[in-house]
Amino acid sequence: MYTNKKVTQLILSLSIEEKVGQLFILAFAGEDKDYAFDLIKTMHVGGFYITDDNAHTKKDATILASQLQLQAALRACNAPLILGVDQEGAWGILTKETDLGPGNLALGIVDDIKITEKMYRVFAQQMKSIGYNTLLSPCADVNSDPDNPIIGQRAFGEEPMHVARHVAAAVKGISQGDNLSCAKHFPGHGDTHTDTHQTLPVVDKSFEQLMSQDLIPFKKAIDENVSMIMTSHIKYPQIDETYPATLSYKILTELLKNQLNFNGLIITDSMNMWAMRKNYLPHESAILALKAGAHLIMLSEEHYENGITDYKEIQKQTINGVIEAVKQGELNESIIDSALSHVLCYKYTNICLNQSKEALSEKECTHISNFSAIQAIKTLKNDAGHWPLKTAHFNITFAANPKGYDNIVNSRGIGPNDPRTARDTILSSLNKCKCHYSHISYQDFQIMLQKESSFDSTAPIIIITEDYPLPGDRFDTDAQIKIVNKAIKIWHDKVIVIGMRSDYELKKYHDLKTYICAYSSRVVSAQAVANALIQT
The missing domain is CATH 3.40.50.1700 (Glycoside hydrolase family 3 C-terminal domain)
Structure with a gap:
C-alpha cells in the first residue's frame, strides 16, 4: 500500500516530463496499440479514454486493457492507468456484448433507486471484468431545459432531488461493482441551449440558483463518495465572468473543493471539444485547467475533427506546452506536484486490477436490463x-x-x-x-x-x-x-x-x-x- 509519504518520495524522483504526463488521459485512433504504448513510455500518460474504435469485442478489449496496464507497470511510476469508458446507459461501449438497460431517463421514470443501483452495478462489473476501471458516469445533470441538445436521455430527469437520488444510487452501484465512478458535467449541463461539442454555452444562473438546483445531484454524489467529477465547458458569468467551469478557479477550487468538500479527482471533459478549441490554444486551456484545480486533463478526439486535424500532434503540443510552462515558471511546479500526489494516492489506493467482489451472473445482469426497460x-x-x-x-x-x-x-x-x-x-x-x-x-x-x-x-x-x-x-x-x-x-x-x-x-x-x-x-x-x- 502506498502512503502519502511514499508517493511524495516517488514524485521527488520523477522528471517534469514524467510528472506532467501522468496528469493526462488521452485517446488514440483505431487499434493503433503501438502509438498507445509510445504514449505510455515516452509521454508518461496517466490513462486512456477507450471506445469501440479501440477494441470491437470483449475479448479484444480484455487483451487491450491488459497490455496497456503491463506497459504502465514497467515505468518508474508504476501506478495503474485510468482506463475510462462512457458506460452510462444512453451511451455505452461493446453494446452487443454488455447489458446497458434503457438509459438514465428511463431509469428515472421507473423511479426505483434499487433498480438504478443494480443497473450501474452491472455496468461496473462488466467493465471491470474486461479491465476498464473507470466509468465516466453517472450523468448528474438536471434536465432543466427539455430542448437541451446533448443531455436528454442521459439525465435521470428534470427535478433536482429526483435526479440526486438516482445519481447517489448509481454511484453506490458502481462501487458495488468494484469500479470508479465519475459524476458529470459539473456544475451542470442540463440548462443549456447549445452543445459544448460545438460551441461554448452560457448559463446565467446565480450561486443561489445553482445550489438549489443543478448542484444538488453533485452534492449527493459527493456524499456517496463518488470517485471523480467531470467538469463542463460552460460559462457561468454570475460565478466567474472570465472563464468557463473547466478553467475556473472559482468553480473548481472555491466551489467544488472548498464549499462542497469534494476530495476525489477532478477530470476535465474533453479539451478537444469546440467549446475549448474555438476559444483557447490546446496547451493554454490545459494550463488554465490545472491552475483552476483540475487533477486530470482529458483529450478524447472529437469525431467531427477527424479529417482536418493531426490529433497526435495536438496531444504532444498540449503536453509539451504544459511542460514548457513549468520550466519557464508560467505554471508553478507545486501545482503539478499537488495534483499528481492526489492522483497517485487515489490510484494506488482505489484501483484494483483484479476482480475482487462477488459478481452478478450473466442471467441476473440481463434480467436487470430487460426488467428496467419494461418498467419504463x-x-x-x-x-x-x-x-x-x-x-x-x-x-x-x-x-x-x-x-x-x-x-x-x-x-x-x-x-x-x-x-x-x-x-x-x-x-x-x-x-x-x-x-x-x-x-x-x-x-x-x-x-x-x-x-x-x-x-x-x-x-x-x-x-x-x-x-x-x-x-x-x-x-x-x-x-x-x-x-x-x-x-x-x-x-x-x-x-x-x-x-x-x-x-x-x-x-x-x-x-x-x-x-x-x-x-x-x-x-x-x-x-x-x-x-x-x-x-x-
Whole structure:
C-alpha cells in the first residue's frame, strides 16, 4: 500500500516530463496499440479514454486493457492507468456484448433507486471484468431545459432531488461493482441551449440558483463518495465572468473543493471539444485547467475533427506546452506536484486490477436490463382506448428519416452508441413472431402524407418516433414531429405514437389521442415495445 509519504518520495524522483504526463488521459485512433504504448513510455500518460474504435469485442478489449496496464507497470511510476469508458446507459461501449438497460431517463421514470443501483452495478462489473476501471458516469445533470441538445436521455430527469437520488444510487452501484465512478458535467449541463461539442454555452444562473438546483445531484454524489467529477465547458458569468467551469478557479477550487468538500479527482471533459478549441490554444486551456484545480486533463478526439486535424500532434503540443510552462515558471511546479500526489494516492489506493467482489451472473445482469426497460414503458395518453391494441392487425411506420441512422455511431466512437436501431429491432421481432401487421416504409409514408391517403382498414397506424444522443449532432426530431402532426390531421384517432425517446414531444401533439413512451432508443427498450405489440 502506498502512503502519502511514499508517493511524495516517488514524485521527488520523477522528471517534469514524467510528472506532467501522468496528469493526462488521452485517446488514440483505431487499434493503433503501438502509438498507445509510445504514449505510455515516452509521454508518461496517466490513462486512456477507450471506445469501440479501440477494441470491437470483449475479448479484444480484455487483451487491450491488459497490455496497456503491463506497459504502465514497467515505468518508474508504476501506478495503474485510468482506463475510462462512457458506460452510462444512453451511451455505452461493446453494446452487443454488455447489458446497458434503457438509459438514465428511463431509469428515472421507473423511479426505483434499487433498480438504478443494480443497473450501474452491472455496468461496473462488466467493465471491470474486461479491465476498464473507470466509468465516466453517472450523468448528474438536471434536465432543466427539455430542448437541451446533448443531455436528454442521459439525465435521470428534470427535478433536482429526483435526479440526486438516482445519481447517489448509481454511484453506490458502481462501487458495488468494484469500479470508479465519475459524476458529470459539473456544475451542470442540463440548462443549456447549445452543445459544448460545438460551441461554448452560457448559463446565467446565480450561486443561489445553482445550489438549489443543478448542484444538488453533485452534492449527493459527493456524499456517496463518488470517485471523480467531470467538469463542463460552460460559462457561468454570475460565478466567474472570465472563464468557463473547466478553467475556473472559482468553480473548481472555491466551489467544488472548498464549499462542497469534494476530495476525489477532478477530470476535465474533453479539451478537444469546440467549446475549448474555438476559444483557447490546446496547451493554454490545459494550463488554465490545472491552475483552476483540475487533477486530470482529458483529450478524447472529437469525431467531427477527424479529417482536418493531426490529433497526435495536438496531444504532444498540449503536453509539451504544459511542460514548457513549468520550466519557464508560467505554471508553478507545486501545482503539478499537488495534483499528481492526489492522483497517485487515489490510484494506488482505489484501483484494483483484479476482480475482487462477488459478481452478478450473466442471467441476473440481463434480467436487470430487460426488467428496467419494461418498467419504463408508460401509457401517457389513451383517450380513445386504443391501447392495448384491440385489433389483430395493425399498421406500423417510423417517423425518422433512415438517412439519420448513418450518424448514430460516429466515426471514432465518441459518444458511443449501438449500431442497431430501434426500428430494426422492432421489425425483426415482429417478423419472427409472424404478427398480422403491415409495415409502411418511410418513403411510402411520405407519399401517403402528401396525397392524404385514406385507409380502408379499421386497423390503427402506429408511428414510432426515435431520438439518439449524439455529440456534436442532432437527430431529426423536429422533422418527426411535423410528420406525426400531419398524420394526426389526416387519420385522427387511428394514430398511435410510441416514443423511443423522451416524452417532451407529447406537448407538440395537441390532437393526439394515444401516446406510449419508452424513454429510450436502446435495443432493450425496442424489444420491450415489440413484445408489447406482439402480446396484443
